[in-house]
Amino acid sequence: MSIAHSNAVNPLGHPENLPTNPAWKRGKGKRPSELLPDATLVKWLRDMYLIREFENRTAQAYQAAKIGGFCHLYIGQEAAAVGTIQSLEHDDPIVTAYRDHGHALARGMSVEACMAEMYGKITGCAKGKGGSMHMFDKPNWLFGGHGIVGAQTPLGTGLAFASRYEWEVMKRSVTGGPAKKKVSLAYLGDGALNQGALHEAMNLAGLWNIPVIYVVENNGYSMGTAIHRGTTMSEDLTKKADAYGILGAIIDGFDVIDCYDHFKPIVDWCRENQKPAFVDLKTYRYLGHSMSDPQKYRTKEEVEQFKGKDSIDRLASHLMTERKKADGSFVLSEQAFMQLQTDVKEEVRHGIELAEAAPVPDLSELYTDVLLNPMPNMSPMGEYTHGVKNPLL
C-alpha cells in the first residue's frame, strides 16, 4: 500500500457501491438523520440560529463602525456549515475561505473569541490581529479562514495527506489522540472554482488518493458574477471532479437534514476508502458578497424566493410538526423554540459585551507571533548601539 502512487484507471469502483447512491436511497435502511437522537437535531437548530443571530449582530456592529476590515456574512448558508460539519468527527481537520464565521461557530468557537477577533481585541481567536477572514481554532481542528480565493484548497489537501501519512506510514499520531482514518474538509466558494490552486490540489488528491472533500459552497455568485457567467459546466460541476478521477456529488445545502443525509455517506466512504470527493453544495446567501455590495446582479424577488424556504424555518417546522419523539409528541414545542431563541440571543449579547469590554492588543504585540524568536532591533523604538536614541522617534 502506498499513498503517493498513480491512480488506477477506474478509481471509484462500481456505481452501485458509491456513496452518491447510499442504501437509504435505494430503499434499504433508514436515512442517517433518522438514526440520530432528537436532541442532536435540536442542537443543529440552535447552531444554525446562533450563526444567524451572530451575523445579524455582526452586521449591526459593522454598520456602527465597531468592526473594521472586510466582513462577509453567512446569513442564508447556515445549513451548509452545520450539515457538513455535523457529518464529521471532532478531530477531522477543516479549512475554509473568508466567509468563515459560520464554520468557526459550527465548530464550537465561542461567540466572544469570534466577535472579539472582528473587534480587533486581544481576546479574539487571533489576538485581534487577523479579523473577520481569519478564524482559527486549533482545539476544534479549524485551520483557518483564508483570504485568498481558492488558495486554501491545497492546505486541505496537505492536512488530509498528513492524517493519512500518520495512519498509514507512521502508524502513530503526532497531533494528539490515536492514529486513525480521518477526512479533511476544504471549503471553497463557487468563485474559487476557477482558481488554479484548486485544480492543482484536486489533481494531487486524485493522483494520490488523499482523503479530502472539496466542499463548494455554491451560493450562485462569485462576488457579483453569476456562476454561469464565469464558470464552465456550472449546470453540472461534478464534471470537474470527473476530470481528476474524484467522486463528485451535487447536494442541497439549503436543507440541513437533506444535506446531512447525502453528505454523511460521502464522508464515511472517503474515510473508509481514504479517497477524495468533490461536493457541489447548493446554497444561497441572503446578503451581499461583503458589507459594501449594492447587489445589482440579482433581483429582490430571487432573494425573497430563497428566504421563503429558509433553512432555519424549515428545520424548526420539521421538529415542531413532523418529527416525533418516542412518546408520540413532537420533538420541539413552540415554547421550547422561543426559549432556544432567547437563550441564543442572550449568548450572543453576552459575547459581544465581553468583546466590547476587552482591551485592544498592546503595541508590543506587533512583534509577537511572527517567528519563534523575535528578532532583536525589530522594533523602531529599539536603542541604537552607539547609545543615542534616534531623535526623530
Added chain:
Amino acid sequence: MPILWAMPRTEKQLQDGLTLVEAINEALAQEMTRDARVVCLGEDVGFNGGVFRVTDGLQKQFGKDRVIDTPLAESGIMGTAIGLAIGGMRPVPEIQFEGFLGPAHDQLVNHAARFRTRTRSAITVPLTVRVPWGGGIHAPELHSDSPEAIYTHLPGMKVVCPSTPTDAKGLLLAAIRDPDPVIFFEPKRVYRSYREQVPEGDYEIEIGKAKVIQEGTDLTVVTWGANVFQCLEALDALPEDISVELIDLRTINPMDKDAIINSVQKTGRCVVVQEAPKTAGMASEIATIVMEHCFLHLKCPVQRVCGFDTMMPYYKLELDYLPDAKRIAEAIEQTMAY
C-alpha cells in the same frame, strides 16, 4: 545507538570531502532516518533524484510515501506541504529553480508566513523549502535569479543561504527542526564546484548566526552564498597591507546584525557583495544597518558590489553580470583610498 543513514561515504568522499549536493543529501537522509515526520516532495525528486541530484537515492531508501514525485504544480506542492506542516509533519518541498517560486509565492507569503500570527502561535508551519538558487551555471533567467531579499522583506519566513557543504548540512538540519517556515537557498554555483570535509554526525548550525571567514582590521566585506568564493578570490589579489574582515552571513533572515555592526565599528569601512540586482536588495538593507549603528565609526561610505538592475542575462553575458573578484577587489581598493 549511532544513527545509520542512506549511503556510507565513498572513497573519494572520505578523501576529498563532500560537495554541497552530497552534504545536503546526507543531511536529508539522516533527518529522515531520525524523524519519520520528514517528507520530501517536488518535481522529479524521487525516481530521478532531483534535477541537480540532491535527493538522489532517497526514494529508494525511504520509499514513495516519503520521497514523493509531484506533478509540475508549484502552488499545489507548496499548499500541500503547508497543509502537511500544520497537520504535524515536517515537509521539505523542493522548488526546482528559484524562478519557479512565482507560482508558489501566494502559498508561501499568504499562508506559510502568517499561520503563527493568526493563531497566537498555536499553529506554526515547520516547513523547509529547498530552492536551488543563483547564477553561474550557464542557465537562463528564471533559473539564475537571487530573490532572497523578497522573502526577507515579507515577514514570517526565515531565509537561509549557506555557502559551504558543512554549513549547508548543519543549517538544513536546523531548518527542518525549526518550528517556522524556512526558505533554504542552495547556491547552484557551489553545488559541485567545491569539496570539504563535513562532519559525519548530527550537528546543527544556528539559524541567524554569521561566520567570520577571515579576521581583519581595515575593512569589512559582507556577503553570502556563492559570492563568498569570489570574495576569497578577490582577497587573494589584494595588496598584503590591506587587512580585510570577511563575513559570510549564512542566514539572511533573521540577520546577524551584531556581527556586521561589531565588525564595521572595528574597521570603519564596509563593502557589501551580492548577486541580486542592486536596487532595494539586501545590500541596501545592510548599508542602512551600518548607517544606523556605525555612523560615527565610518571612515567612508559603504559600497555595494551587485548584479545590475536588469534581468539576469543569458549565459554569454552571465559572468559580466555576476560580481567577480576583479569588481570586488576594485571596490575594496576604492573604499580604502577614499
